[in-house]
Structure formats: C-alpha cells, structure tokens
Amino acid sequence: MIGVSGSSPLLASRLVAESFPLPGFVNAHSHTFQRALRGRAAGGDFWAWRENMLAEADRQTPELVRVSYETAYREMRAAGFTAVGEFHYLGLAEAFAAAEAASAAGIELVLLHAAYARGGLSRSRQETVRGYLAEVEALRDFGLRIGLAPHSVRACPADWLEQIGRYAEQAELPLHVHADEQPKEIEECQAEHGCRPIELLARTGCLGPRTTVVHATHADGAELDLLASTGATICACPTTEADLGDGFLPAERIRGRGIPLCIGTDSNVRIDPFEELRELEGIARRQTGRRGIFQTDELFRFGSELGGRALGLEKWAGIEIDLEHRSLHGVSSEHVAGALVAGCGADVVEKE
Ligand SMILES: [Zn+2]
Numbered sequence: 517m518i519g520v521s522g523s524s525p526l527l528a529s530r531l532v533a534e535s536f537p538l539p540g541f542v543n544a545h546s547h548t549f550q551r552a553l554r555g556r557a558a559g560g561d562f563w564a565w566r567e568n569m570l571a572e573a574d575r576q577t578p579e580l581v582r583v584s585y586e587t588a589y590r591e592m593r594a595a596g597f598t599a600v601g602e603f604h605y606l607g608l609a610e611a612f613a614a615a616e617a618a619s620a621a622g623i624e625l626v627l628l629h630a631a632y633a634r635g636g637l638s639r640s641r642q643e644t645v646r647g648y649l650a651e652v653e654a655l656r657d658f659g660l661r662i663g664l665a666p667h668s669v670r671a672c673p674a675d676w677l678e679q680i681g682r683y684a685e686q687a688e689l690p691l692h693v694h695a696d697e698q699p700k701e702i703e704e705c706q707a708e709h710g711c712r713p714i715e716l717l718a719r720t721g722c723l724g725p726r727t728t729v730v731h732a733t734h735a736d737g738a739e740l741d742l743l744a745s746t747g748a749t750i751c752a753c754p755t756t757e758a759d760l761g762d763g764f765l766p767a768e769r770i771r772g773r774g775i776p777l778c779i780g781t782d783s784n785v786r787i788d789p790f791e792e793l794r795e796l797e798g799i800a801r802r803q804t805g806r807r808g809i810f811q812t813d814e815l816f817r818f819g820s821e822l823g824g825r826a827l828g829l830e831k832w833a834g835i836e837i838d839l840e841h842r843s844l845h846g847v848s849s850e851h852v853a854g855a856l857v858a859g860c861g862a863d864v865v866e867k868e
Pocket residue numbers: 545547603694730782
C-alpha cells in the first residue's frame with residue numbers, strides 16, 4: 517500500500533486504491549520437478565505421460581533440485597503463492613535441497629514426504645514402512661515442516677496405510693494422498709481390496725480432519741460421503757487434471773456436502789492461482805448449466821485459508837494486487853475480487 521500522508525483527500529483515495537491486499541495463495545500440491553515437462557509431447561494418455569515423468573524424476577539430483585526448484589518457487593511467489601506443499605518422492609538429499617530452494621525463494625514450504633512401497637522408481641521407494649517413518653523422523657529432527665504422504669493406494673499396501681495413518685494421528689501432522697485420479701487406479705484397488713481408494717483410506721485410518729485427498733476426480737457418492745463425515749479436504753489441481761486428461765472434479769457434489777477444497781499446481785504446467793480457481797467454477801458451470809456455484813469469497817478461501825489449513829500452516833505472507841494493471845482497467849472497487857477470478861492472470865500480483 518502506498519503511503520498517503522500529506523496528500524489531498526482526492527489524491528489519497530486514488531493512491532490508496534492503486535493496490536489491493538489479499539492473503540497469499542497457498543499451493544497445496546506441487547511436484548516441482550515436473551515443471552520441466554511442460555510443452556513436451558509426452559504420451560497419449562496419463563499412463564504414457566507418467567513414463568516420461570518418471571524418466572524426468574530419475575534424472576534429478578540434489579544440485580538440479582536446488583537450482584530448478586528455486587526458479588519455480590520464485591515463479592510461484594511472483595504469481596501470488598506464498599506457501600507450497602511439496603509432494604516429494606525423489607529421496608532424502610533432494611528433500612533437503614528443496615527446502616533450501618524454498619528458503620532462497622522466500623516461500624513457506626511444507627515437505628509432504630512420500631511413502632512408496634511398490635511401483636515407480638527405486639529411488640522413491642522405502643523397503644519397509646518403518647524405514648519410511650525413520651526418514652520422516654530425520655526430516656522432522658532437521659526442523660523441516662513436514663506432512664505424511666502415502667503416495668497412493670497403488671504405491672502403498674494396506675498395512676503401510678494403517679501405520680502411516682496412526683503415526684500422522686499421533687503426531688498431529690497433515691496426511692496427503694493421491695486418490696481417484698484415474699479409473700484404472702480404482703479398478704486395481706477394487707481387484708486387490710474389494711473397495712474403492714477412498715474407502716480403503718477410511719478402512720486403514722487415513723481419513724480425518726488433517727487429511728487431504730488430492731484429485732478425487734472419479735470419487736463416487738459414497739466416497740464423497742466418507743470425506744464429508746471425516747472432515748477431510750480435497751485438493752483440486754484443475755490445470756493439471758485438464759492437461760493429463762484426468763476428468764472433471766465433481767464440483768457441485770463436493771460443494772453440496774460441504775467438503776473443504778484447496779488448490780494445487782501439481783505438475784506445474786501452469787503456475788497461476790486465479791486460473792485454478794476460475795477452473796473450479798468453470799467446471800461447476802459446465803456440469804450444472806448454472807452460474808455462481810461457488811461464491812467469489814469462497815473461491816478465495818479455497819485458494820488461501822483452506823490450503824494453509826491442509827498444510828498445517830498458521831501464517832504465510834500476504835500479497836498485493838496492482839489495480840493499475842491493464843486487465844483491471846474500468847473495474848469498480850466492489851467488483852475487483854470477482855474480476856480477479858473471472859478475468860485476470862497472475863501478472864496482476866504486484867512485484868515484491
Ligand atoms: Zn500429484
């Protein structure tokens with residue numbers, strides 16, 4: 517905000533109106549190394565894309581993470597995200613490198629350390645769940661803010677989920693897990709466990725008010741009821757879900773049940789909180805044929821407060837919007853918040 521002392525009342529009101537403070541946005545789900553994949557022709561469906569993604573993951577080193585994550589975190593910061601949950605499955609040395617990168621870029625980091633029992637890359641896997649929890653302890657002892665992150669019901673068997681759920685509950689830490697992103701994952705879960713992914717998470721004690729289920733794109737009514745009754749949050753990542761051909765978030769059914777929502781940039785094909793929020797409302801409109809499914813202040817809560825809660829954060833920096841930006845010309849002050857969601861990109865955020 518520009519200082520106004522000594523200005524005429526008219527000039528003062530104009531100067532005051534040049535910027536518009538907002539709570540900083542919270543990016544509750546990022547795999548930052550995947551930013552390198554944007555624009556590459558990378559497979560005809562999610563599973564083919566995943567092969568390219570795993571090849572990119574496998575070439576990561578602590579040095580590369582330190583440099584490339586700082587660049588991407590600076591982009592997030594410039595776009596208005598002042599906190600990020602890094603869902604990390606590249607190894608311990610790379611976790612410390614990510615924390616250094618976040619510190620250098622001036623963004624709050626919560627490291628969501630992934631448990632990976634099977635599939636994927638060997639560098640992502642731990643031999644035992646006890647080994648995984650030892651890694652969690654090492655990161656905590658180092659003073660990093662962390663969360664438990666069983667990667668998915670694909671990557672973690674039921675006994676791992678039970679122990680991780682218990683640990684998160686006792687330590688009062690966030691628990692983040694991917695679920696229901698793709699139909700094939702649901703079919704495999706039904707074949708192995710006789711139930712759907714979010715039902716398995718409930719059965720193994722992984723659902724509660726500190727739980728965030730990432731995607732929930734194909735969650736059915738019973739699964740959404742479980743999320744609502746346990747107080748769990750859904751992290752939607754609409755630009756990534758579009759890019760990967762995942763499907764549409766069941767937006768209105770989520771809202772009808774009062775399930776908290778937050779947003780993430782996930783594969784970082786785009787880094788723009790306004791675009792993620794606009795997509796949430798856009799998906800709801802396309803699905804229902806109606807407008808205003810989510811209120812503007814509700815969308816801003818998803819983008820900030822509920823993301824912070826999902827990461828277990830109490831505070832993170834605020835931002836200012838440049839009211840002189842060309843995309844806000846002619847917008848009256850009472851319509852600025854709505855115009856930000858409806859028609860602006862992240863370049864309206866004032867530079868530090
Ligand atoms: Zn993810």
